[in-house]
Amino acid sequence: MRRVLLLGLVLSAFVSNAQYKLDFKVDGLKDTTVYLLKYLGDKLYYADTTEAKGGKASFSKPDYPGGVYAFYTGEGYFEFIMSDQDKVVSIETSTENFIKYMNVKKSEENKVFYQYVKFIGDMKPKSMKIVEERDQLDPKKDKKKIQELNDQLTQMDKEVKQFQKDLVKKHEGKLVSKILKMSIDIQVPEGLNDTLKGEYLREHFWDNTDLKDPRLARSPVFGNKVEFYFQKMMHQIPDTIVRHASKMVDQIKDSTDMMKFVLNYVHVNYETSNIMGMDAVYVKMSKKYYCPPNENKAWWYPEENLTDRCEKATAWENLIIDATAPNLRLADTTEKNWIDVHKIPNKHKVMIFWDPDCGHCKKELPKLKKLYTELKEKNVDIEFIGIGTNLENEKWVEFIKEKELPWINISDFPDANKNAGKYVYEMGVTDYQSLNFRKTYDIFSTPQIYLLNKDNVIIGKRLDANNLARILERRLDITIDYKEEPKEDKKEKPVDH
Numbered sequence: 001m002r003r004v005l006l007l008g009l010v011l012s013a014f015v016s017n018a019q020y021k022l023d024f025k026v027d028g029l030k031d032t033t034v035y036l037l038k039y040l041g042d043k044l045y046y047a048d049t050t051e052a053k054g055g056k057a058s059f060s061k062p063d064y065p066g067g068v069y070a071f072y073t074g075e076g077y078f079e080f081i082m083s084d085q086d087k088v089v090s091i092e093t094s095t096e097n098f099i100k101y102m103n104v105k106k107s108e109e110n111k112v113f114y115q116y117v118k119f120i121g122d123m124k125p126k127s128m129k130i131v132e133e134r135d136q137l138d139p140k141k142d143k144k145k146i147q148e149l150n151d152q153l154t155q156m157d158k159e160v161k162q163f164q165k166d167l168v169k170k171h172e173g174k175l176v177s178k179i180l181k182m183s184i185d186i187q188v189p190e191g192l193n194d195t196l197k198g199e200y201l202r203e204h205f206w207d208n209t210d211l212k213d214p215r216l217a218r219s220p221v222f223g224n225k226v227e228f229y230f231q232k233m234m235h236q237i238p239d240t241i242v243r244h245a246s247k248m249v250d251q252i253k254d255s256t257d258m259m260k261f262v263l264n265y266v267h268v269n270y271e272t273s274n275i276m277g278m279d280a281v282y283v284k285m286s287k288k289y290y291c292p293p294n295e296n297k298a299w300w301y302p303e304e305n306l307t308d309r310c311e312k313a314t315a316w317e318n319l320i321i322d323a324t325a326p327n328l329r330l331a332d333t334t335e336k337n338w339i340d341v342h343k344i345p346n347k348h349k350v351m352i353f354w355d356p357d358c359g360h361c362k363k364e365l366p367k368l369k370k371l372y373t374e375l376k377e378k379n380v381d382i383e384f385i386g387i388g389t390n391l392e393n394e395k396w397v398e399f400i401k402e403k404e405l406p407w408i409n410i411s412d413f414p415d416a417n418k419n420a421g422k423y424v425y426e427m428g429v430t431d432y433q434s435l436n437f438r439k440t441y442d443i444f445s446t447p448q449i450y451l452l453n454k455d456n457v458i459i460g461k462r463l464d465a466n467n468l469a470r471i472l473e474r475r476l477d478i479t480i481d482y483k484e485e486p487k488e489d490k491k492e493k494p495v496d497h
Contacts, residue, residue, distance in 0.1 A: 020087045022059040023106075024071055028095035029055045037070040037077065041223030041261050044070060065257070066175055067218020078102070081109040083175040083215075112167060113176045119163055127156055161185070175215055182209045182221045202233050202244060211251040217258035226265055238280035238321070241270070245285060255299045263289060263297065276461060280320040286313035315442050325351070325450060325458050326440050329430045330387065330410040333397045338429040339410050341385060342456050348382040348475075350468065351450040352407075355388070356395040358446045365403060365447075367465035371482045372407060380476065387411060389443055412437070 022036070034057045036048035047069065048059050057071075066084050070077040071091075078098035080091060090106035093099075099121055104110045134149040164180055171177040186204050188197050209216060209225065216222050234241055245266050252259045263285070270281035289297040291310040298306060318326050327342040328351075341349070352368060354361040365386075372384050384407035388396035393413050400409050412435050416423050423430050433440050441448070451460030451468060460471050466484040473480050 020059070020061050020064050020082075021089070023090045024052075024057045025092040026052070026055050026057070026071075026073070026095055027093070027101070029057075029073060032074060034074070035072040036064075037072050038065070038082075039068045039070075039218045039220055039223070040257055041217065041226065041265070042220040043223070065218060066215035068179065068220065081107070081113050081176050081179070083109045085109070085174070109174055109176045112171050112174065116164070116167055116176075116180060120160065123156060123160055127153060130156075178210055178213060178216060179219050179221055182216065182219075182225060184208050198233075205229055205233060206248060206251070211248065211258065212253055214253060214256035214258040217256070217261045222258075223261070226262065230265070230269065236275055236278070238277055238284070241266075241278075241281050242284045242288075245281070246288065249289065249297070254297060259297055260300050276463075277321040279316055280322075283313045283316045283320055286310065287317070315439070318440075319442060319458065319461070321458055321461065323458055325452050325456050326433060327456070328387070328410070328437050328440075329434045330412060330437070331416065331429075332408070332410050333393075333400060335393075335413050335415075339385075339408060341410075344383055344385070344408070346381050346383040347454045348380075348472070349452040349456070350382065350384045351452065352384060352386045353389055353441060353443050353446055353448040354386060355390050355446045356399040357390065361447045364464060365405065367482075367484065368449075368468075369403070369405060371465050371469055371480070374480060374482050375472070378478065378480075380472070380478070382472075383408060385410060387437065389438060389446055391417075 029052050031051070031053050034050060034052045035046060036059050037044040038047040047064065048061065050057050050059055064082050066082055068079055069082045070079050073095065076095070076098065078093065080089065086107050086109040088106050089110060091110065092103040092105060094101040099117060102114050104114055130149050130152055134146055137146050139146065161184070164184060168177045168181045168184065186201055186207055188200050192200060209222070230241070234244060249259070249262055252262060266281065266285055270278045286309055290301070290306060291313060296306065301309070317323065327340065329338055329340045331338050341351070354365060368384065375382050386405060386407055386409045388409070388411035390396050391414070393411060396411060416430065417435060420432065420435055424432060449461070449463040449468060450458055451463065451471060453459050460468065463471070465482070469480045469482045472478070
């Protein structure tokens with residue numbers, strides 16, 4: 001009895017560490033190189049390659065991370081489930097129609113998966129036929145028939161959802177069950193108004209997703225859910241996004257593809273967002289998950305990239321909406337009169353970083369001048385401060401005189417940079433933050449325009465004349481005649497704050 005028990009334990013250990021064996025037989029497949037692709041979110045990446053002969057192809061490795069994979073012929077592909085609980089997969093099909101001729105010989109996960117795929121495949125043409133019939137009817141004359149067809153569609157939707165729920169419940173514990181469960185709608189309690197419904201859905205959006213199972217990140221369902229959550233479910237307000245993103249990330253296991261996918265998604269989408277103020281998400285998420293020396297979650301990041309990111313986040317931290325703008329003390333065109341931006345007394349200030357050699361600046365400055373003139377004529381308590389970014393000032397001064405730029409114009413100049421100590425310590429007219437204003441304000445391109453309030457807090461950034469006018473209209477409750485049709489390629493969209 002004891003020997004049998006020991007043998008059973010040995011066999012159990014052998015099976016749990018068994019090699020993955022994937023066999024595919026595809027009628028009509030030519031002798032060619034075929035590929036194993038794996039999902040991360042909704043994107044496919046190469047995982048393995050082999051040669052197909054006589055329509056047969058096999059893959060074998062000690063380990064394939066669990067998730068949704070694809071068998072790719074070079075011309076088309078079909079998906080299947082890879083699970084550490086189901087390491088032997090045998091599938092037969094045909095290039096004529098992968099799904100129609102799909103026959104899962106071995107793999108309980110994939111038998112369930114294709115049971116679902118074929119059910120959905122059967123229901124889709126039926127629903128499309130009903131939709132086509134409904135769309136040909138006259139909404140006024142055929143109300144009764146249209147209602148009948150809508151009822152049929154509603155009933156079919158219920159059947160699909162029930163079929164999905166039944167599969168999930170019946171095969172609980174399988175990876176395929178967890179993947180299908182992610183698509184099940186969250187049930188909202190009755191009696192909630194639209195606002196409360198939205199809040200409930202945001203708070204419970206991930207209830208049907210096991211965020212502690214990294215295999216789910218390797219499926220298009222997860223990738224689509226992340227996209228929908230952040231783009232459709234979320235109020236596009238930095239603090240709201242950071243709060244919900246943090247709640248999600250804190251449930252995910254460290255050093256997993258799921259952690260990598262979610263943090264990368266937030267990083268890419270909000271660092272480059274075209275909505276003003278979203279760089280605050282990049283800053284706050286970086287500070288929380290990338291930059292703590294002994295607790296950062298970015299296990300995949302090379303150390304030098306991590307250092308660059310954290311330096312960038314630190315620099316941007318002072319430039320986000322609601323931050324106090326770094327002060328600048330710079331000289332006017334005489335190089336003798338020094339202006340302290342924070343001490344300019346107006347209720348609003350507009351900082352314009354520009355370069356006389358910048359083509360876009362040459363187009364934007366006349367527009368800003370037109371807006372400035374109108375604001376002054378309306379007695380708006382505002383001042384513009386033009387800050388030249390050229391290292392040499394001759395062209396800058398010449399451009400100011402030629403275009404008669406009426407606002408305060410300041411910059412550094414060669415002697416102040418060459419003998420910084422003299423101006424900082426001996427004369428006390430400036431500081432290193434001001435002389436290094438290009439780095440202080442992360443001036444990588446021009447023009448860059450910031451709007452400050454009376455307390456020198458940033459309330460708008462990376463604007464153009466048109467966006468600036470629209471924000472001031474809303475903030476000051478005035479009508480500004482200056483108008484310009486917004487261009488489709490604007491990189492920043494103004495938002496009320």
